[in-house]
Structure formats: C-alpha cells, structure tokens
Amino acid sequence: MAPSGPIQVRGEVLSVRRVGAYFHVTLLAQGVAERVRPGHFVALAVGGESSSMLLRRSFSIYRAQERGVYGGTVEIVLAAHGPGTSWLAGCRPHDPVDVVGPLGTPFALPKDPASCTLVGGGYGSAPLFSLADALRARGCRVDVVLGAGSEDRLFGVLDAKRISQSVTVTTDDGSLGHRGRVTDVLPAVFARADTDVVYACGPMAMLRALSEVAAAHGVAAQVAVEEAMACGIGVCMTCVLPVVGDDGVTRMVRSCTEGPVFRGESVRWADVGTVPPDCLGAPLPAGGH
Amino acid sequence: MAPSGPIQVRGEVLSVRRVGAYFHVTLLAQGVAERVRPGHFVALAVGGESSSMLLRRSFSIYRAQERGVYGGTVEIVLAAHGPGTSWLAGCRPHDPVDVVGPLGTPFALPKDPASCTLVGGGYGSAPLFSLADALRARGCRVDVVLGAGSEDRLFGVLDAKRISQSVTVTTDDGSLGHRGRVTDVLPAVFARADTDVVYACGPMAMLRALSEVAAAHGVAAQVAVEEAMACGIGVCMTCVLPVVGDDGVTRMVRSCTEGPVFRGESVRWADVGTVPPDCLGAPLPAGGH
Amino acid sequence: MVDLRTSLGSAVLPNPLATASGCAANGRELSRFFPLSELGAVVTKSVMLAPRSGRATPRMAETPSGMLNSIGLQGPGVDAFVEHDLPWLQAQGARTIVSIAGGSIDEYAVVADRVNGAPPGSVAAVEVNISCPNVEDRGLVFACDPMAAAAAVQAARRALDPAIPVLAKLSPDVTDIVTIARACVGAGADGLTMINTVLGMVIDTGTLRPALAGVTGGLSGPAIRPVAVRCIWQVHAALPDVPILGVGGVRTGLDALQLVLAGASAVSVGTVVFNDPSAPVRVLRELHDALEERGFERFVDAVGYAHRSFEQEYA
Amino acid sequence: MVDLRTSLGSAVLPNPLATASGCAANGRELSRFFPLSELGAVVTKSVMLAPRSGRATPRMAETPSGMLNSIGLQGPGVDAFVEHDLPWLQAQGARTIVSIAGGSIDEYAVVADRVNGAPPGSVAAVEVNISCPNVEDRGLVFACDPMAAAAAVQAARRALDPAIPVLAKLSPDVTDIVTIARACVGAGADGLTMINTVLGMVIDTGTLRPALAGVTGGLSGPAIRPVAVRCIWQVHAALPDVPILGVGGVRTGLDALQLVLAGASAVSVGTVVFNDPSAPVRVLRELHDALEERGFERFVDAVGYAHRSFEQEYA
Ligand SMILES: Cc1cc2nc3c(=O)[nH]c(=O)nc-3n(C[C@H](O)[C@H](O)[C@H](O)COP(=O)(O)OP(=O)(O)OC[C@H]3O[C@@H](n4cnc5c(N)ncnc54)[C@H](O)[C@@H]3O)c2cc1C
Numbered sequence A, B: 001m002a003p004s005g006p007i008q009v010r011g012e013v014l015s016v017r018r019v020g021a022y023f024h025v026t027l028l029a030q031g032v033a034e035r036v037r038p039g040h041f042v043a044l045a046v047g048g049e050s051s052s053m054l055l056r057r058s059f060s061i062y063r064a065q066e067r068g069v070y071g072g073t074v075e076i077v078l079a080a081h082g083p084g085t086s087w088l089a090g091c092r093p094h095d096p097v098d099v100v101g102p103l104g105t106p107f108a109l110p111k112d113p114a115s116c117t118l119v120g121g122g123y124g125s126a127p128l129f130s131l132a133d134a135l136r137a138r139g140c141r142v143d144v145v146l147g148a149g150s151e152d153r154l155f156g157v158l159d160a161k162r163i164s165q166s167v168t169v170t171t172d173d174g175s176l177g178h179r180g181r182v183t184d185v186l187p188a189v190f191a192r193a194d195t196d197v198v199y200a201c202g203p204m205a206m207l208r209a210l211s212e213v214a215a216a217h218g219v220a221a222q223v224a225v226e227e228a229m230a231c232g233i234g235v236c237m238t239c240v241l242p243v244v245g246d247d248g249v250t251r252m253v254r255s256c257t258e259g260p261v262f263r264g265e266s267v268r269w270a271d272v273g274t275v276p277p278d279c280l281g282a283p284l285p286a287g288g289h
Numbered sequence C, D: 001m002v003d004l005r006t007s008l009g010s011a012v013l014p015n016p017l018a019t020a021s022g023c024a025a026n027g028r029e030l031s032r033f034f035p036l037s038e039l040g041a042v043v044t045k046s047v048m049l050a051p052r053s054g055r056a057t058p059r060m061a062e063t064p065s066g067m068l069n070s071i072g073l074q075g076p077g078v079d080a081f082v083e084h085d086l087p088w089l090q091a092q093g094a095r096t097i098v099s100i101a102g103g104s105i106d107e108y109a110v111v112a113d114r115v116n117g118a119p120p121g122s123v124a125a126v127e128v129n130i131s132c133p134n135v136e137d138r139g140l141v142f143a144c145d146p147m148a149a150a151a152a153v154q155a156a157r158r159a160l161d162p163a164i165p166v167l168a169k170l171s172p173d174v175t176d177i178v179t180i181a182r183a184c185v186g187a188g189a190d191g192l193t194m195i196n197t198v199l200g201m202v203i204d205t206g207t208l209r210p211a212l213a214g215v216t217g218g219l220s221g222p223a224i225r226p227v228a229v230r231c232i233w234q235v236h237a238a239l240p241d242v243p244i245l246g247v248g249g250v251r252t253g254l255d256a257l258q259l260v261l262a263g264a265s266a267v268s269v270g271t272v273v274f275n276d277p278s279a280p281v282r283v284l285r286e287l288h289d290a291l292e293e294r295g296f297e298r299f300v301d302a303v304g305y306a307h308r309s310f311e312q313e314y315a
C-alpha cells in the first residue's frame, strides 16, 4: 500500500512558468508525490526565512510525479493575487519552499465505471486532470467543462481535450467558448453524457450553483471548496462551513480535513459564512441561557 | 558644489563577492555616489517586501563611483552576522535593495598636509580606502594599520599597500602579521610616521583603547563608532552615546547624525551604555524631585 | 546533554515544550507529524460543557508576523472530550494539560468536575482559560477582573483532585497583570499560563467592514512575543515561586529561551504550528542546543535567569 | 481627485497624514526627504519642561514586524523647543501638533503654558502624552488611570488658548480604553490620539539579560496595528463625535485606510519612517488612490465607515 497522510518537507522550486493569467509552479518535494490522490492539496510556507507572513498558502495539486529527473515533484497552478502568491510567482529555480502535503480528503471515485463530468472554474481545473486519469483507469467516461472570466483565466483547455470525451468552455466575457457560466451549459452536457457524477472545483458561487443544477438533474456532485485556511492541517478551526452529516445533523466542519471535497448536497450553501441556528452547538437565541 | 545630504533610492544589487569572512556588495544607487565623503554610511532595507525586519542595516561606504558602466554605484563590505546581513549576503544580481544615504558626519580632513595613520578593525577598514585617497590628494602622508581576530577577517591588506607609506597588520591569533591588538603596534607607527592624526573605524573596544593611546601620544583621533541604530537618519534617538561638547558639557549625542565620526577624546568611553550623572538633563539622583 | 526535566506544580514533565490551547486541536492531527510523547505536554483546545459550533466565518485574518482569530471555542463538549480524546492521548504516551472554559462560574465547576472523572493518569494538569465572557455579568471577560478571575479558578480548583495542578491562563489585555495573577494564585491556582491572545481587529479594505465575522479577535504569533516576555517577567518578579507556562509568539528555540529566562518553567508553541507543523519538536531541539551552548546543565537553572543577572547588576 | 481635507477639533488640515511623536524628531531630518508642508501635520517629539538626557543604551531591539524602544523622552526642554523648533517648523509651512509630557500634573500645566506662549499660528494642536510615570504617585502611568489621565489633560487644557485643540494620547495597556477616553474627553480633550506603544520586553539571548537598558520598552510597528485598529474602533463606537488621530503600525495606504474606516480622522506614520523615510508622503499618496478606487469623493466620508456598513448589516 502506498504511504498515506501528510508530511512536511523542505522542497525546492524547479520552475515557474507563466500560463495565461496563472503561474505553473513545479516543486521538488521528496516523499509527497507517492501519497497524492486527486483532490489533495499542498500548503506552502511563503516569504522566506524572515517573512512577516506566518500562514501557509494552500494549492490544489495539479500533478504529482513520484520520480521525474529530479525525484518526486508536485505541480500547482497559481493566481498571483496577494503578497503570498506573488512571492511564490516570483520564486526562481532552486529557491527553497517548505511543503506540507498532501492534505485534505480527496475526490471519492466511483466503484464501477460511471459517466463523470468534470467542471473547473479558473485555476480550479488544476486538480481535474489527475482525477480524469484515475477515472479513465477505472473505465469511466469523462467529459470536461471549463469556465472562467476570460480566456486567459482558463487553464488546461488543450490538456482537457486529450483526456476527455468532450470539452465545453465558457467565459464570462465570451472571449472563448460559450459566453456565460458553466451552469448554463451543464444541463446539456449532463444530457449528452448521461452523467452519473459531477466533480467540480472553483469559486464558491460556482460550486453552489452547480450543486443545485446537479441535484435538479439527479446527478451526484463532488465539489472541492476553497475556504480561508490558517493551518491547512486541521488544528485551528478557521476553515469551517456548515455541512449536513449522514445523520441529518448540521455541523461546522473543517474544509481542510473533512474537505476540501464534499458531496454537493451536504453543504448548506446558503448558510456558508453563518452558523445556522439548527447547527450542532449553535449559540442559543438571545434571551436564552 | 556637489549635492549633499542623504537621499532615498530604490537600488539594485550588482554583485556579491565573498572576500575572506566578508561579502563585498556592489549596489547600483543613482544619485548617492556624488554626495559621498569618506566616513559616510548607507542604511539598507532588508528582507524584501514582506520582511518582518523593519529596521534598516547600516554599512560604511567602502567605495562610491559616480558612474561606472551601470551608473552610480556604492560598495560595502559586510559580515553576515544576523538575519539582516545574511539576507543581504544572499542577494543575487538585480535584486532590488532600498538605499538611504549618504548618512552621518564624515571624517574631518586636515587643512594642511599632515601625517595620517589609518586604523581599521575587521570590516572597519572599509571606509579607510577612500579616506586615504582624499588625504593623499591633499598631500598627506598615509600609514595604515589593520587588525582583526584572524587573517580571514582582515579586509583590504593588498589594497592598503598600494595607497600607503606602510601597512602594519595584527591578528588576535597571529595568523597574519603581529599577534595581538592594533594598539600594541600604534606607538611604533606613531613614532615612525610622526603621526599628526589617527583615523579609525572598528569595534568600540578598539576605538576606546586607540583613543587612549592617541591622547597619550598627543595625536588627534577621528573615530567612526558603531552603535545600534533604529533609523540611521537622526529621528529616533536610539543611537546615542555620551560626548563632551566644545563647551565642556556632556550630552547624549546621536551617532548617526553628529557621528559616526567623533573626535576620540570627546567620547566618554567609560560611560558608553550609561547616562553619566553630569550629562545634560541626566535624571536627578533618587530622592530628588 | 542538558537535563530538560521541568515541572508545573506537581506535574513533572520530561521536557518543557508543549502545544498551546487551540493551536493543536486535541492532538490527532499533529501526531501525523511527530509522536506526541516527544513533547513535555499537549495542551488541548479549551473545552466547555456542551458541544459548540463556534462563530461564523471569516474566523481569521493574517497580520504582520501574526494573525487574528475568532473561533468561538468550537468543540465537542467535555463529555465527548473525556470519552474520546483523553484516552487516545494517554494511549499515545502524551502528558495532557486539559484546557477548560466556561460562560459562568458554575460551568467552570461542572466542566472541571467532568474532567476530574477522567481515568486516573490521563490528566497531567488543568488549564483554566478565563478569557471568556461571563454571561451572568454583562459578558465581561473573567480574566479582566481579579474577583471574577479568582472565582473561576476557585470553582475549577475545588472540583478537581488536589493532585491535579491547576494553571490559570491570563489575558494580557489588562492594566495590571500582576494583580490578576495574585488573585488567581490566591484562589488556588498552582501555576499560571501566560499569555492568551491580545485583543485586536482587522478591517477588510475590500469590503470596508471588519475582516472577522466576530468583529474583534485575538492577536497571536511572533508579533506579540515581546508582550508575552514582559508579562512573564512582571509576574515572575512578583511571584517567583509560582510556575509559569509561557506562551506567545514562540517560533525558535531562542524565542523559547527568552520566555524561560523571563521566568517560564515550560513553553507552548501556538500559532507557529500553523506555519510549521513540526515546530514544537524543532523548538525543543533548538532550545536544548541553545541551553547547551550557554553552559546550562539543567533546564530549570535557566528559568528566570534574566532576573538573576539583572538583580546582581543593579541591586 | 479625492478631497483630502480633514480636521482634528478646530485644527483644519489639508490632508490626514501626519508623523508620530518621537518618530520624526522635530522635523528637520525628515525635511531632507520631503517638504514638511506636504503633510497634514507634523507631530513633534514629546517635550518636557527641562532638557532631558533620556535613558541609557541599548534603547532599542528589533522584534518581528516591529521594534521595542525605551528612549526616556530625551529632549531639549520646552523653552528651547518653543524658541528654536516651532519657528523653524512654521517657516517650513508645516502644521505642528506639539506633543507635551510631564512627570506631574504641574509639569503638564507649565509645559502647556510655555507652548501657549509660542508665536500665534505656530501651534496647530497640542497632543498630551499621558504615557508617563507620575513621580508624585509611585510612578504610576497617568494613562492607566482615568482620574490621573483626566487631571493631566485638564492641566494642559486650562493652560492653553481655547482656540488650540488638545488631543489626549492614550495607551493601549489598559483593561478598558473607552473609560480612559471618556475621562479625557470629560477633562476637556478635543480629540484623542491612539495608540501609544504596547508595553513589551526582549531578552538578549547572548547576554541572558534584558535587551534594553530600561528593561521594558514600548512595542511599535506593523505588529501592533491590529491593536490600534481595535482601540480606535472601540472608542469611535462609544464616542463617535470625538475626532481621533490614529497611529500604530501604519506601513501602507491600505493600513492607513483601516484606521480611518475604524474611526480615525487623521493618521500618523511612526516606526515605519525608520524603514522608509519618505513613508508619510508615500502613504498619503497610496491612501488617496485607495479612496479614489473605492469611490470616496471626500476623505471625511471614509472616517468610521466600517461602523456604518456594520450597523446596517447587523442592526
Ligand atoms: C484547498 C485550497 C486549494 C486552493 N487551490 C488553489 C490553486 O490551485 N491555485 C490558486 O491560485 N489558489 C488556490 N487556492 C487559493 C490560495 O490559497 C489563495 O489565493 C492564497 O492563499 C492567497 O494568498 P495571498 O498571499 O496571495 O493573499 P492574501 O489575501 O494576502 O492572503 C492572506 C491570508 O488569507 C488566506 N486566503 C486569502 N484568500 C484565500 C483563498 N481564496 N483561499 C484560501 N485562503 C485564502 C491566505 O492563505 C492567507 O492566510 C486554494 C485554496 C484552498 C483553501
């Protein structure tokens, strides 16, 4: 059996390549790759030794290779958005980067061959390629839908063509593919592919809308959420969202450990950012004791 | 007249070269070089944009060139000692470094040709080479004494030979030159060179001992001190030491602005690190009001 | 080899390194990075009587060399904790310092009583987190008033077997921490943990609103280390015989050494675990080496050492 | 172009950016980096009655995203200040906020009186630094007690022309800053400056002794920014009509904006000047642009704005 659970290693940047609006970063991280399953993420320390940024940044794993020329590597796709991601984007080959991973609960794979639709929003497509490989290895049909604000924020359109039955692209501004949202095209894809399961990664608003469409079409949904995380390893309780358990009880659940992948219908999307009053241990209404 | 006073510029590292135990760093810093006089220093921001190190690090200016191939450059010699200096030593060509300088009060030059002995302890020799040039341009005789713990901590022995009548070297461990301290050899040099003024830069203990030897031999002393500095520009009052003014009154004086160069006999060496009770504005003895 | 043994009241620990409450959950997640038995102690997340959902998100914001958090003491409740977590920790060979919290004096008493019912040997000490709002007194924080602080500590102390040391965890957000420390010791605390987070706030310049759903939050991390050192220094100077578990901004062995020299008999690593999950064992190693380089043969000789050299010089 | 004008009581300023007391000396050194007239105000180093040598060195220690200082109010005394510094500042076109300090209520009164004797128009406002030990009351810091704080503010207020606004500068090292703020306003303060440094300490792990000669010192810089935002937020919520000069850890325009959104009518840049001597003008530029991007036409509309959106949502 492959080793499992996260490890912490002093990794090294092998390359940083611009891809559209993103950066494709390859890291040497001995021992991590053999533990990775699709949907896992890594948490990277940022800013170097004298950094004022204490918290790690989390990234979906795009690709993990047990041994390339250099040993085990992990690849991520990042949007340079704030100071931590900008620092990573500015790294040069051989710069050290501390890596913790793989983290989180990966995508659940169907036991039997099934028709799977994979939906990525922006850099959210990153984890879908290794997922597609795993699904195809199980004899699943794979269709891909990629959406983004504009063409430069799509990642992996060509790659996706290689690994899937069909690729559908949407952009908010119409710069590539259908002008609009992924949820506009999903019903047609579901119908065409006779989808059993939809797998998705992307912004929360997309996951919410997608979960609703999936439920309406009787399609199971596996969604990888993105909540602000202080630790990434399950010890701080910052990354919670309200999730309904198999027992019907809503709990504030850690997205770094129980997630980032959840069943779409288990997340109480409308209540994300709140503690629903019927949540286990919710504060009593004012006036109560 | 040359422009004077400090400026702040976004500089750039041109090169970092190991020299014995030190690093010789050349910085592109437009507009600084033309303002530099021997004994000035620069204050460099360290750690990059997300640095947790807020305070600048100060370095004597080893060499300043108004235009090299790249424009105005400033060179320093640094010992990688803590996190800030280690960060600088690890810089690579083209890395940006914010430079403030030139700062401080430079060495006072004799009006008439005089016999000058220049004494450097460790990297404290750095500012002496441009000083020697300025003195020789005024027809002064220059003798050099360099001391350090060990040979690798001497800086510029060969350079010194080119610019001086004589070079005397001391090391604590005897790995080069006389085994011992610079003050062991100073009386002989003073006698041989008939020294009028001694110029010195190095550790406080050396400057103190040297000031005593100079006073005993009737030699004027100009010493560049090194006190911990938070701002380097004269606004914070952290870098003070007790100095006797021309009026005979002791004041806590800023070494970044009134210094780093002081007359050796004006510094109350034994009282550095204290506020002497006869200092202007010293706290009243307990029980007073 | 430095002898690293230390003690917090009657709790004897093989070494002075511990986790910090709320920064290590109840140990399971960190045990994937190092064996919990290697630490002097594991301090668990503050537990209350009933299960709690905690606050709404966002619960955190990064700040320069620190972070702000407002978790709201999410947890399973003391019964589930005693049933599931304590035995598991004991099986790992960890020494567990159980952090308890309450919204009323009564809740402190009841939670302590439930902890007291845990299997013998599974509780090395109890830490009383008094940085909680008192629902019976207009939400005033226990730790901010000597009487309220003492009452909470006393309630816990009385409910617990005298063999289990009680540590009162103090808040730095007070005008005079020594007064609070004295009140807690007077109420039966065998030791003190210092410091809890510093009350802070971040405003999100995108939404133009407070960054945390809870509006204010607790500032932690290296940014507050000088505050922790100062509090430990002040209290150790006033109460030199009261053992202190130091916490606040420890990132390296030298940081831990600062807290120890100020007067801490043991040191917790909190927020820095988020940066470096193996920090507690790394800091322990670094602290060991730093003590050895400085010629200390026993860890306990370094506790409060900065006071000694200070008194010698100035007395 | 955003209209940047603001006011602190009757002091009208062309823009909200100021230096912080003790982080800009009396202006001369910074004027080599930018014209002082470009700032809303220059806040001078706290001045006392007589010349003062300040404390022994070391006076500073670097800390994560901050520093500790213990200068001991070194300065020339108020007479030399009024004679040499104020006219020079006026000649530069600077608006000067004079920070005064005292070791007794009487000293506050006398220093304020001497400042009151300065040439008309040379003093835009007086900031009363009450983070000083009261030699007449066992060295207790004025800012830590509402009565003492009020007495110091009142002494200064009475000595000064009513046309000169008085700002009381508060310490965050108190259990309840709103109580102190109310006391100062009750004593005649026209506005409040928040915050002074946070009491901290660093131990030198080389010498095994306190790093500062003064043992404890004041923590400043970005590390404490969340504490400043919190204090401003709390006081502005309680006293929405009292203008606040915000200070604490401002490094960028967005940092300044946080303080403004929390309730500050003007913002001082302190420690960050040591990192970047031109920070005050840079932060002003960045703040202007940040306001513009967010659609504010007037700076004053952003003051306390985070309370507004907060009340709307939750009320
Ligand atoms: C499970 C997971 C997978 C992710 N995968 C990717 C990916 O493949 N590619 C990619 O570009 N980004 C990904 N992100 C988002 C990425 O972690 C954030 O963009 C990044 O942390 C922002 O850091 P910053 O310094 O640029 O921004 P800042 O705003 O300065 O960050 C400040 C703090 O907030 C946290 N934070 C801010 N935004 C986010 C966010 N969107 N999600 C989580 N934490 C946040 C940061 O971790 C940090 O602690 C993922 C996030 C999670 C939780």
Ligand SMILES: Cc1cc2nc3c(=O)[nH]c(=O)nc-3n(C[C@H](O)[C@H](O)[C@H](O)COP(=O)(O)OP(=O)(O)OC[C@H]3O[C@@H](n4cnc5c(N)ncnc54)[C@H](O)[C@@H]3O)c2cc1C
Residues within 6 Å of the ligand: B041, B055, B056, B057, B058, B059, B060, B061, B076, B077, B078, B079, B080, B081, B082, B083, B084, B085, B086, B123, B124, B126, B225, B226, B227, B228, B229, B230, B260, D061, D062
């Ligand atoms: C006028 C002047 C000229 C100097 N010239 C040189 C030079 O030419 N080459 C060289 O290698 N070094 C020189 N130094 C010393 C150099 O500034 C310090 O070694 C450096 O600041 C230490 O930074 P750090 O991050 O390595 O150490 P840390 O110990 O981490 O520094 C922490 C803080 O203390 C201050 N500090 C620590 N040691 C010193 C010190 N010795 N002097 C001043 N501040 C200190 C730092 O500036 C910083 O604020 C000079 C110092 C001064 C004041």
Ligand SMILES: Cc1cc2nc3c(=O)[nH]c(=O)nc-3n(C[C@H](O)[C@H](O)[C@H](O)COP(=O)(O)O)c2cc1C
Residues within 6 Å of the ligand: A236, A237, C020, C021, C022, C023, C045, C046, C069, C071, C073, C099, C129, C169, C195, C196, C197, C218, C219, C220, C221, C222, C224, C247, C248, C249, C250, C268, C269, C270, C271, C272
């Ligand atoms: C996310 C988080 C949660 C915390 N939860 C608790 C808690 O439940 N009980 C408690 O006493 N302290 C809690 N603390 C405070 C820490 O135990 C510690 O006192 C504080 O963070 C300072 O230490 P540090 O700087 O090493 O983190 C928490 C801190 C953080 C960052």
Ligand SMILES: Cc1cc2nc3c(=O)[nH]c(=O)nc-3n(C[C@H](O)[C@H](O)[C@H](O)COP(=O)(O)O)c2cc1C
Residues within 6 Å of the ligand: B236, D020, D021, D022, D023, D045, D046, D069, D071, D073, D099, D129, D169, D195, D196, D197, D218, D219, D220, D221, D222, D224, D247, D248, D249, D250, D268, D269, D270, D271, D272
């Ligand atoms: C070196 C130094 C000296 C200071 N001197 C004074 C002073 O004389 N009077 C005063 O009211 N505040 C003084 N302060 C406090 C600052 O004015 C400011 O309130 C505090 O540093 C927080 O702001 P900052 O984080 O921007 O520095 C001083 C701060 C520093 C760092």
Ligand code: FES
Residues within 6 Å of the ligand: A228, A229, A230, A231, A232, A233, A234, A235, A236, A237, A238, A239, A240, A254, A255, A256, A257
């Ligand atoms: S990020 Fe810390 S528990 Fe999930």
Ligand code: FES
Residues within 6 Å of the ligand: B228, B229, B230, B231, B232, B233, B234, B235, B236, B237, B238, B239, B240, B254, B255, B256, B257
């Ligand atoms: S270093 Fe700030 S005044 Fe000298």
